[in-house]
Amino acid sequence: MNVFISADIEGTCGIADWAETERATPRDYEPFRRQMTREVAAACEGILAADKGAEILVKDAHDSARNLDPAVLPQKVRVMRGWTGDPLSMMAGIDSGDYGAVLFTGYHAGASSPGNPLSHTMNLQNEYVILNGTRMNEFMMNAYTAGYYGVPVVFLSGDRALCEFASGMIPGITTVAVNEGRGGAVVSMHPDLAVNAVKDGAKRAMKNAKNCMVILPDFFEMTVRFKDHKVAYSKSFYPGAVLESDKNVLYSSDDWFEMLRFCHFVLSD
Numbered sequence: 001m002n003v004f005i006s007a008d009i010e011g012t013c014g015i016a017d018w019a020e021t022e023r024a025t026p027r028d029y030e031p032f033r034r035q036m037t038r039e040v041a042a043a044c045e046g047i048l049a050a051d052k053g054a055e056i057l058v059k060d061a062h063d064s065a066r067n068l069d070p071a072v073l074p075q076k077v078r079v080m081r082g083w084t085g086d087p088l089s090m091m092a093g094i095d096s097g098d099y100g101a102v103l104f105t106g107y108h109a110g111a112s113s114p115g116n117p118l119s120h121t122m123n124l125q126n127e128y129v130i131l132n133g134t135r136m137n138e139f140m141m142n143a144y145t146a147g148y149y150g151v152p153v154v155f156l157s158g159d160r161a162l163c164e165f166a167s168g169m170i171p172g173i174t175t176v177a178v179n180e181g182r183g184g185a186v187v188s189m190h191p192d193l194a195v196n197a198v199k200d201g202a203k204r205a206m207k208n209a210k211n212c213m214v215i216l217p218d219f220f221e222m223t224v225r226f227k228d229h230k231v232a233y234s235k236s237f238y239p240g241a242v243l244e245s246d247k248n249v250l251y252s253s254d255d256w257f258e259m260l261r262f263c264h265f266v267l268s269d
Contacts (some may be wrong), residue, residue: 001100002055003047003206004151006039006090007140009062010108010118012159013034013178013194016186018118023064035191036062037069037155039105039178042195044074046202052208057097061090061223062106085194087257087264089146092139101209102146103202107158110137115161116181122267127225128249129267131259132217139166142261145213148256155205156214157198159186172211176226220259221252224266235266 008234009021012035040058047054056077059069070079094102109115112128112135121137123130129136141161143153156166156175161262163175168231179186189197204211226232229246236243241262244250251262 001051001053001206002057003051003103004091004094004099004211005043005056005103005105006061007058007068008090008108008138008158009033009036009053009067009177010106010116010120011162012039012106013191014186014188015179016117016125016184021063021118024068032168033067034069035194036067036106036240037072038191038195039198040068041073042199043103043105043155043157043202044077046199046204047101047206048074048076049199049203050206050209057093059090059093059124068215075106088145088262089268094145094149094151099149101206101212102143102151102155103155103205104139104142104153104156105198107139107156107162108137109137109159109161109165110140113137113161114181114183116159116248117184119187120248121267122263125215125228125231125269126157126267127227129225130223132219132221136222137162137165140169140194143169143214144216144256145260147216152209152212153214154209155202157194157201160244165263170212170214172208174201174205174208192232216256219252219254220256221250222259222262224249224251238262241266263264 056223108120111121114120160177160180181226
């Protein structure tokens with residue numbers, strides 16, 4: 001089976017501050033870059049324990065997309081580093097093969113959610129993004145992309161709030177909550193226990209793919225609430241978008257890829 005992993009960092013075990021996610025602050029960043037890599041490696045090991053013949057592609061999907069240390073991953077794993085520049089973004093490469101499962105590691109709660117002190121959706125310019133009446137997070141966005149290509153979403157690790165959201169969206173998904181947000185803080189398990197839990201969860205998840213299909217709605221309506229009215233005004237010139245209020249930009253389509261195209265131009269930094 002071909003398996004796709006999208007790896008973020010703000011939901012990695014123990015992360016509580018932006019400095020721990022940024023290459024520009026290496027003393028803070030390096031320990032959590034290593035932990036991000038360890039959790040991805042654990043997910044890969046769990047997949048291979050369930051299916052020795054699995055072919056795994058990992059998309060490094062945080063910031064520069066140059067966070068993971070590929071040498072720590074199993075030798076069979078391929079890694080996509082850097083950004084392709086296409087609308088698939090954190091899911092770049094999902095269209096390149098016949099994938100049987102998608103896993104997410106290190107994911108986090110969406111903008112304006114109290115579930116993670118670093119909660120955001122795609123960038124820090126928006127207060128929140130609403131998709132079909134639901135506050136959209138990056139997991140929801142990328143799970144729909146998996147569904148668009150007919151690939152089940154079987155596993156998620158990250159903060160507890162996002163894991164609860166994911167279980168409500170995809171009842172068959174296996175989740176591992178390594179953190180719990182409390183205001184500006186996180187309570188986390190020991191990093192070694194997180195690695196073990198991710199490996200075990202990924203192994204179990206691979207056996208449940210048939211129950212993890214993502215059903216896409218027939219129609220999509222997205223509202224992006226920007227923090228700055230000037231940014232909203234500028235982004236409202238995307239073809240088909242509407243400046244709904246001083247800070248709200250509205251866009252709708254019955255094609256998920258068109259929604260991704262809108263996000264690519266409106267939610268990218």
